[in-house]
Amino acid sequence: MAKEPKPQEIISQINYNPPQKSWMDIPVEMKEGMFCYGAKEKSLQTLDFPNVRSWSVLEEDWKLPEKWDKIVLEGIAERLKKYRSFKIFMDICVRCGACADKCHFFLGSGDPKNMPVLRAELLRSIYRKNFTAAGKILGKLAGARKLTLNVLKEWWYYFYQCSECRRCSVFCPYGIDTAEITIIARELLNLLGLNIEWIAGPAANCYLKGNHLGLEPHTIKNSIDFLVDEIEEKTGVRVSPTFNRKGAEILFVTPSGDLFADPGTYTCMGYLMLFHELGLDYTWSTYASEGGNFGFFTSMELAKRLNTKIYAEAKRLGVKWILGGECGHMWRVINQYMDTFNGPADFLEVPTSPITGTKFENAKSTKMTHISEFTADLIKHKKLNLDPRRNDHLKVTFHDSCNVARGMGMFEEPRYVIKNVCNHFYEMPENTIREKTFCCGSGSGLNASENMEMRLRGGLPRANAVKYVQEQYGVNMLACICAIDRAALPPLMNYWVPGVDVTGVTELVANALVMKGEKKRTTNLRGEDLSVEEKADV
Amino acid sequence: MAGFELKGKFYETDEEGYLQNLDDWNEEVALYIAKTEDIEMDEKRWEVVNFLKSYYKEYQIAPMIKVLIKEMAKMFGHEKGNNKYLYDLFPAGPAKQACKIAGLPKPTGCV
Numbered sequence: 001m002a003k004e005p006k007p008q009e010i011i012s013q014i015n016y017n018p019p020q021k022s023w024m025d026i027p028v029e030m031k032e033g034m035f036c037y038g039a040k041e042k043s044l045q046t047l048d049f050p051n052v053r054s055w056s057v058l059e060e061d062w063k064l065p066e067k068w069d070k071i072v073l074e075g076i077a078e079r080l081k082k083y084r085s086f087k088i089f090m091d092i093c094v095r096c097g098a099c100a101d102k103c104h105f106f107l108g109s110g111d112p113k114n115m116p117v118l119r120a121e122l123l124r125s126i127y128r129k130n131f132t133a134a135g136k137i138l139g140k141l142a143g144a145r146k147l148t149l150n151v152l153k154e155w156w157y158y159f160y161q162c163s164e165c166r167r168c169s170v171f172c173p174y175g176i177d178t179a180e181i182t183i184i185a186r187e188l189l190n191l192l193g194l195n196i197e198w199i200a201g202p203a204a205n206c207y208l209k210g211n212h213l214g215l216e217p218h219t220i221k222n223s224i225d226f227l228v229d230e231i232e233e234k235t236g237v238r239v240s241p242t243f244n245r246k247g248a249e250i251l252f253v254t255p256s257g258d259l260f261a262d263p264g265t266y267t268c269m270g271y272l273m274l275f276h277e278l279g280l281d282y283t284w285s286t287y288a289s290e291g292g293n294f295g296f297f298t299s300m301e302l303a304k305r306l307n308t309k310i311y312a313e314a315k316r317l318g319v320k321w322i323l324g325g326e327c328g329h330m331w332r333v334i335n336q337y338m339d340t341f342n343g344p345a346d347f348l349e350v351p352t353s354p355i356t357g358t359k360f361e362n363a364k365s366t367k368m369t370h371i372s373e374f375t376a377d378l379i380k381h382k383k384l385n386l387d388p389r390r391n392d393h394l395k396v397t398f399h400d401s402c403n404v405a406r407g408m409g410m411f412e413e414p415r416y417v418i419k420n421v422c423n424h425f426y427e428m429p430e431n432t433i434r435e436k437t438f439c440c441g442s443g444s445g446l447n448a449s450e451n452m453e454m455r456l457r458g459g460l461p462r463a464n465a466v467k468y469v470q471e472q473y474g475v476n477m478l479a480c481i482c483a484i485d486r487a488a489l490p491p492l493m494n495y496w497v498p499g500v501d502v503t504g505v506t507e508l509v510a511n512a513l514v515m516k517g518e519k520k521r522t523t524n525l526r527g528e529d530l531s532v533e534e535k536a537d538v
Numbered sequence: 539m540a541g542f543e544l545k546g547k548f549y550e551t552d553e554e555g556y557l558q559n560l561d562d563w564n565e566e567v568a569l570y571i572a573k574t575e576d577i578e579m580d581e582k583r584w585e586v587v588n589f590l591k592s593y594y595k596e597y598q599i600a601p602m603i604k605v606l607i608k609e610m611a612k613m614f615g616h617e618k619g620n621n622k623y624l625y626d627l628f629p630a631g632p633a634k635q636a637c638k639i640a641g642l643p644k645p646t647g648c649v
Contacts, residue, residue: 037553054539056553197552202647212647219597226605257648260602264648292648327648447648449634450554483648 004033004452007496010460014110016101023118024125024145028154030057033453034109035157036446038062039200044193046204047302051193062153068192069147073130075188080131086184089176090127093120099168099178104439105161108457113158116168116178122155123185156194159185161454163443164297164329165402170435182444187299195298199445203294206306210289211256217243217286223259224284227269234527236519239276241284244317248283249354251314253368254325255292255483258504264486266525267326267504274375274506277384277515278355282323288313291327292483296337297445304341307333311342314367321351322368326504328443328482331370332407339365356381370404372481375509376413379420385514390521390530391422394477396508397469398427399462399489400437401482411435414481414505421512426473432465440480442488455488456495463496470497478502544570556637556644560594563641572639575630579639583627585613590640600637600645 005013019026035057044052055063065071080087099116101107106114113119121143128135128144135144145151164179172178189195202212209216215223224241232238242248254271258264275282288310295302314322324330333341348367351360358377360369378384396418404410411434419425432438441459442451469475478489478500489502511524523529541550541558549567550558555574557563568587572579579587589609593601601609603621611619628635633644 040552056540198646205647213599213645213649216598219599222597223602226602230604255648260599260645261649262603265602265604294647448646449644487648 004456010108010453010457014108016110018112023112023121024140027150028157030153030157031453032450034161034451035454036160036196036198036448036451039193039195039197043197043200043204044195046208047200049193049195049200050191053193055193057156062194064152064192068152071191072126072147072152072188075191076127076131079184079187080127083180083184085177085180089120089178089181090124090131092174093117093124093176094174095121096173098171098173102168102171103162104165104167104441104461105163105454105458108441108460109454113154114161116162119158119162120176120178120181122151122158123181126151152189152192152194155185156189159189160196160446161458163402163439163441163446163458165439165443166406167402167436167439170406183296183300186297190299196445196448198448198451199294199297202292202445203298203302203306206290206294206309207302210285210287210309212290212292212294213256213260215256215259215289220259220284220286220289224268224272227259227265227272230525231269231273234523234525235273235515235521237273237276237515237517239272241272241275242282243284243286245283246317248281248317249320250280250282251288251310251317251319251322252282252284252325253288253291253310253322253330255327255330256290257292257483257487258325261487263490263502263507263526264483264504266507266510267486269525270504270506270508270510271325271371273510273513273515277513278378281354283317283319285313285317291325291330293330293333294445296329296333300337300341303333303337307338307341310368311345314345315347320349321363322348323351323371323374324368325371326481326483326486326506328401328403328484329407330403331410332403334366334368335408338368353377355383370408370410370413372410372413372417372505375506376416379417384509386421386509386512387514388421388423388512390511390524391508392424393528393530394422394508395424395426395473395475396422396477396479396503397425397466397475398433398505399440399466399478399480399485400433401480401485402437402439402443404481405437406435409435414479417505418479418508421508424473426469426475428465428469432461438462438465440482440485440488441492443484447484447488452491456492459488459492460496462489463492466493466500467497470500476500479505479508481505542570552644554638554644557641560641560643563591568639568641571641575635575638577628577635577639582614583636583639586610586624586627586632586636587640589613590636590642594640594642600633600642603632606632
């Protein structure tokens with residue numbers, strides 16, 4: 001693996017001046033630390049994807065099928081017919097450049113092919129050459145070029161350097177959804193078996209076993225039992241979750257990362273505590289055991305396949321509605337695609353909080369409600385006994401997860417929850433939050449360790465905004481509502497902003513939650529001593 | 539194909555040196571991988587590696603760090619059941635080093 005550069009080296013190397021040569025004349029160079037390894041044979045096979053074989057990105061021969069260029073061009077033609085949006089996005093861009101400096105990967109690398117406009121141009125140039133009269137006749141003059149092996153490798157490198165976060169789209173005067181261009185480009189690459197293992201592996205696990213980590217049913221049960229013991233140690237309260245229980249009112253679905261890796265496990269303990277305290281009639285599933293959908297980072301067809309699982313399980317168990325945990329892209333899939341994929345889920349009921357009676361009309365069609373909306377509603381109706389002083393040692397800021405913010409439009413609920421469970425909350429600068437939030441640098445399945453330099457570069461704008469609130473207000477905790485964030489932000493903070501830790505919002509809730517029958521809490525869920533104020537009788 | 543040769547046999551690994559087939563694992567292989575990681579295997583490190591192997595056998599994945607640390611407290615005494623001691627044993631991290639030496643695949647997804 002490539003040696004990790006020092007922060008100062010990265011900063012000093014970023015050069016925003018465009019090169020002298022035309023971008024078409026600069027061949028792609030695969031830089032170690034800036035890409036993820038290729039999909040393994042086993043993963044492609046499990047997913048029943050084309051061109052199953054063992055291959056390596058660094059080898060010259062990618063073992064492509066014969067007439068691979070024909071496959072790609074036919075793939076483009078098919079998608080132009082299928083998705084009107086794709087054709088419009090190919091035709092409409094005037095190259096005004098409004099998006100150019102909005103991409104975190106461009107800001108962190110200075111590589112012009114990370115400008116969203118140019119990233120899209122990598123595909124547009126091939127579209128023009130093969131599907132427009134001007135491109136066919138005028139060629140390069142009309143921004144057209146021939147599909148070559150070098151172009152294909154360039155696609156692979158740069159479309160797996162886009163995290164589909166859609167920040168650029170917010171600034172596009174035409175509303176071009178650049179993430180959809182990346183999605184289509186990745187679909188085309190997948191026609192040739194050109195995925196990355198960090199996506200194909202989890203997707204294969206999910207298809208086979210129900211979750212990205214590949215946790216078996218007894219492993220899920222064992223992991224949650226372990227967290228139940230941890231909760232009892234910290235709070236004196238024994239919670240008793242159920243699994244695959246037919247007739248439960250609610251099915252709860254969250255990313256499997258929450259059952260495995262810190263700090264997600266604390267968020268998971270938070271879910272367990274909150275639902276216990278409410279006496280919620282809910283069940284976990286060991287079949288629909290993944291909120292995330294790495295299929296979405298591969299192709300629409302695979303996204304649909306993986307999404308189906310959640311609804312099939314809801315039907316099998318006979319629940320009324322689905323409650324979703326702190327996941328990022330799951331919410332873009334649910335909010336923007338699920339209804340077309342598998343909806344409307346009319347066999348379920350419109351989610352209604354059994355505690356407050358609130359009907360979540362916004363989830364009328366998908367029947368799936370976000371944990372932050374659910375919790376905010378509980379707080380608004382004063383249904384939780386909260387002692388925010390238990391979080392007084394924290395100065396918290398909130399990172400809007402791209403897909404929840406821009407894919408769902410949810411900004412207020414998590415903030416409302418945090419402000420009710422923490423006394424010290426500070427916003428990062430306006431142009432780095434809400435719909436303009438900066439990506440963690442690792443979204444859309446790019447959080448592989450071999451891709452670390454690119455992740456650190458892409459995460460620089462986010463880290464820079466955290467650094468600002470650290471310097472201004474002494475912020476020491478970055479809250480988020482996405483499992484990729486919880487995995488990606490700790491190394492990012494460690495690298496750029498040491499002293500800032502990462503938490504899920506529900507972990508903050510659970511620490512402030514005064515539970516019936518609890519013992520005096522001396523530590524938070526992480527086992528850290530609580531502040532002095534808390535130890536004195538409240 | 540990535541891998542290494544040991545006593546005339548080829549062992550396939552992924553790009554980062556993780557064994558591709560758990561069945562290929564034996565103590566010699568473990569020692570070889572440990573060496574590439576600059577780890578000197580001693581009794582305590584073997585105990586950790588053996589625990590990882592038996593956990594994997596039952597659950598098909600590496601344990602949560604919390605689980606491993608709790609187990610270490612049982613094996614080595616309470617004062618050694620913490621993250622710091624785990625990193626003393628495996629400075630580049632339990633996932634990167636202990637799991638690799640135990641022949642376990644790297645967990646993937648939102649981790």
